Amino acid sequence: MKDLIQKVINDSISVKQSILQDEQLLATVERIVDICTESLRARGKILFAGNGGSAADAQHLAAELSGRFYIDREPLFAEALHVNTSYVTAVANDYAYDEIYARLVRAMGQPGDVLFAISTSGNSSNIIKAVEAARKIGFTVVAMTGADGGKLLPLADHLINIPSKTTPRIQEGHMLLGHLICELIEEKMFGEAASAV
Numbered sequence: 001m002k003d004l005i006q007k008v009i010n011d012s013i014s015v016k017q018s019i020l021q022d023e024q025l026l027a028t029v030e031r032i033v034d035i036c037t038e039s040l041r042a043r044g045k046i047l048f049a050g051n052g053g054s055a056a057d058a059q060h061l062a063a064e065l066s067g068r069f070y071i072d073r074e075p076l077f078a079e080a081l082h083v084n085t086s087y088v089t090a091v092a093n094d095y096a097y098d099e100i101y102a103r104l105v106r107a108m109g110q111p112g113d114v115l116f117a118i119s120t121s122g123n124s125s126n127i128i129k130a131v132e133a134a135r136k137i138g139f140t141v142v143a144m145t146g147a148d149g150g151k152l153l154p155l156a157d158h159l160i161n162i163p164s165k166t167t168p169r170i171q172e173g174h175m176l177l178g179h180l181i182c183e184l185i186e187e188k189m190f191g192e193a194a195s196a197v
């Protein structure tokens with residue numbers, strides 16, 4: 001048991017070390033922060049979509065923006081697409097599970113909005129369909145993936161691909177960088193030097 005505990009913690013640390021050393025990935029994080037800030041300043045929306053643990057991550061990250069992260073400040077428009085269970089169950093039942101996010105993207109989305117498509121495999125079809133709908137509308141699409149990026153890879157404007165093939169380790173990487181993105185957006189928009197950036 002102790003061996004497994006140490007292995008899992010070590011694996012998680014290794015993934016995070018790889019992220020830290022990946023300058024291209026860290027530059028992508030900066031670019032995503034700039035794009036989200038620009039969108040929010042223009043009254044755009046930041047939408048998040050994921051399944052399972054990634055749905056939890058989606059609503060967690062949305063709440064950091066619509067609620068607050070560190071700073072007492074105005075709310076920002078951010079939401080996770082699965083949170084209305086009446087909507088999700090009706091659309092999954094009446095149309096298809098694949099349609100749940102794409103349909104809401106079409107209902108809510110406007111050019112300049114940002115969609116975070118969170119899928120550890122990059123292959124969940126409801127996420128792919130949401131991305132296709134978002135691209136048609138003129139969103140910026142940020143894909144948060146792992147492994148080889150899957151089908152999301154060629155569809156994303158910006159890719160956060162966590163260097164791991166293990167779903168929970170990938171999710172931990174998504175949350176690390178997702179938290180970082182929320183912190184940096186808040187700092188850029190509301191921090192002490194906000195008027196200068």
Ligand SMILES: O=C(CO)[C@@H](O)[C@H](O)[C@H](O)[C@H](O)COP(=O)(O)O
Binds near residue numbers: 055121123
């Ligand atoms: O949280 C976990 C595993 O850590 C699971 O609930 C996991 O999110 C689900 O199996 C998802 O359906 C996986 O989908 P995806 O990440 O490949 O898009």
Ligand SMILES: [Zn+2]
Binds near residue numbers: 168
């Ligand atoms: Zn999980």
